Amino acid sequence: MPERNLVSWNVMLNGYAKGGLVSSAKELFDEMPSKDVISWGTMVNGYVQAGMIREGLMMCREMLRSELRPNDVMLVDLISACVRSTAVVEGQQLHGAIIRRGFDCYNFMQATIIHFYGACGLIDLACLQLNIGFKDHLASINALIAGFARNGMINRAREMFDDMSERDVFSWTAMISGYVQHEQPATALELFHRMIASGSHPNEVTMTSVFSAIATLGSLSEGQWAHKYVVKNAIPISSNLSASIIDMYAKCGSIDSALEVFDRVRDVASDVSPWNAIICGLAMHGHADLSLDLFSDLQRRQIKLNSVTFIGVLTACCHSGLVEEGKRYFRSMKSIYNVEPDVKHYGCMVDMLGRAGRVKEAEELIQGMPMKADVAVWGSLLAACRIHGHVEIGERAAKNMAELEPSHGPCRVMLSNIYADAGRWNDAFLARRALVRHGLERSPGFSGVL
Incomplete structure (x- = not known):
C-alpha cells in the first residue's frame, strides 16, 4: 500500500x-x-x-x-461562529488577529466584523468599523442596518436605509426583518410591496420575514397572495420558509391550508422547523390528537427535536387534558432528547396541571423551577385558582405577580374575583380598591401557553 x-x-x-x-x-x-x-x-x-x-x-x-x-x-x-455563540471576548481577540495579519483591508472582512459587533450588542464599535473603513461598501452598510435593528434602533436603521444610493435584496431584507422584530408588521409588509415595485426580487429569507408579518396581522388574503408569489417566482422553499408559510396559515385560521403545505414538505424537510410549525398550529387549533400523531411520526425520523417542538407537544397535551402524557413528554426533554426545559415549557406544565385541577402540584412545580417564574407562569396558576377555588394559593400567585410587575392590574382583578367566589367580600372590595388607588389598568385575560 x-x-x-x-x-x-x-x-x-x-x-x-x-x-x-x-x-x-x-x-x-x-x-x-x-x-x-x-x-x-x-x-x-x-x-x-x-x-x-x-x-x-x-x-x-x-x-x-x-x-x-x-x-x-x-x-x-x-x-x-462567535456571533452564533455570542463569544464577545473571543471575537475581539480574533479581530485583533485580523488586524495583525492585515486582513482588515478586505471589505468582506469589514462586513463580517460589523456583523459581529452588531449581533453582540456593541453597536458603537460596529459604527466605528464603517467610519474608519470602506464607507460605501454595500454589504457593510447592510450589516450595520441589521445591527441597528437588532439593537432596538429601528429608526436609525431606516435612516441609513433611506440614505442608500443603491440597495440589494439583503438591504431590503434587513429592513423588513427589522420591522418584524420590532412588532411593526404593517410597516414590514408595506416595505415589502415597495421592494417589489422597485424591481428588486425577494429571496427565501425575505419571504420568511414577510410571512411572519402576515401571521401577526392575521391577513389570510395577504398570505395567500404571498404564497402564490413564492410559487410563481420559483423562490426556493427552504425548511424555514415552509415553516413560516405553515405558521402563517395556522395563525390566519386556515389549518387545512397549513396541513396541505406541510404534506408537500413532510418527507423532504431537512430540519425540524416545518414539523414544529404544524405541531404547534394543530395544538393551537385544538387538534391535539393529530398534533401528537405527527409528533410520534417525527420521533421515528432522523431529525433533531428542539425546544419549540415541545412547546407544541405540551400545548396539545394541555388542551386535551392529557396530564400524565404531558408529564412524560416533559421529563423526556432532558433525559432522552437533551433539550433543557425553559420558562415557557414550565408555563405549559403549570397551565396543564392547573386546568386539570391539580393546583397544588402546579405550585410545587413552580417552586422547584431552576429559573425564576415569570408573570405568564404565575398568571396561569392564578387563573387555575379562580377556576378551582384555591384562595390561599391564589393569594401567593397574585403576590408574586405584583412583585414582578407592580402595574399589572389583571392579577388584582382576578384575586378580587377569587375572594368574591369564596364569599370574602371585604377582601374582594380591598383588592378592587387597590386597583383604583394605584390607577392600574384592566387588560384581557390570558393563558400562559399560546
Whole structure:
C-alpha cells in the first residue's frame, strides 16, 4: 500500500469533518506526521459546523503557536461562529488577529466584523468599523442596518436605509426583518410591496420575514397572495420558509391550508422547523390528537427535536387534558432528547396541571423551577385558582405577580374575583380598591401557553 502523503491525509480528515465525526477527525489529525493550513482549517471548520465553537477557537490558538497562520476564510468562519455563540471576548481577540495579519483591508472582512459587533450588542464599535473603513461598501452598510435593528434602533436603521444610493435584496431584507422584530408588521409588509415595485426580487429569507408579518396581522388574503408569489417566482422553499408559510396559515385560521403545505414538505424537510410549525398550529387549533400523531411520526425520523417542538407537544397535551402524557413528554426533554426545559415549557406544565385541577402540584412545580417564574407562569396558576377555588394559593400567585410587575392590574382583578367566589367580600372590595388607588389598568385575560 503506498505511503500516505499530506493530500491524502487531508482528504480523509475532510471526510470525517464533513460527516460530523469530529472526534474521529481529531484522532486522525493528531496522528498526521505533518500539517498544513488546509489541515488546521478543516479541523477548525469541523468544530464550527458541529457547534463546538470553543474547541474551534482553541484549535486556532494552537495553530497560532505553530509556524502556520490562519487564512482569511478561517477567520471569517470563526468570527461568524462567535456571533452564533455570542463569544464577545473571543471575537475581539480574533479581530485583533485580523488586524495583525492585515486582513482588515478586505471589505468582506469589514462586513463580517460589523456583523459581529452588531449581533453582540456593541453597536458603537460596529459604527466605528464603517467610519474608519470602506464607507460605501454595500454589504457593510447592510450589516450595520441589521445591527441597528437588532439593537432596538429601528429608526436609525431606516435612516441609513433611506440614505442608500443603491440597495440589494439583503438591504431590503434587513429592513423588513427589522420591522418584524420590532412588532411593526404593517410597516414590514408595506416595505415589502415597495421592494417589489422597485424591481428588486425577494429571496427565501425575505419571504420568511414577510410571512411572519402576515401571521401577526392575521391577513389570510395577504398570505395567500404571498404564497402564490413564492410559487410563481420559483423562490426556493427552504425548511424555514415552509415553516413560516405553515405558521402563517395556522395563525390566519386556515389549518387545512397549513396541513396541505406541510404534506408537500413532510418527507423532504431537512430540519425540524416545518414539523414544529404544524405541531404547534394543530395544538393551537385544538387538534391535539393529530398534533401528537405527527409528533410520534417525527420521533421515528432522523431529525433533531428542539425546544419549540415541545412547546407544541405540551400545548396539545394541555388542551386535551392529557396530564400524565404531558408529564412524560416533559421529563423526556432532558433525559432522552437533551433539550433543557425553559420558562415557557414550565408555563405549559403549570397551565396543564392547573386546568386539570391539580393546583397544588402546579405550585410545587413552580417552586422547584431552576429559573425564576415569570408573570405568564404565575398568571396561569392564578387563573387555575379562580377556576378551582384555591384562595390561599391564589393569594401567593397574585403576590408574586405584583412583585414582578407592580402595574399589572389583571392579577388584582382576578384575586378580587377569587375572594368574591369564596364569599370574602371585604377582601374582594380591598383588592378592587387597590386597583383604583394605584390607577392600574384592566387588560384581557390570558393563558400562559399560546
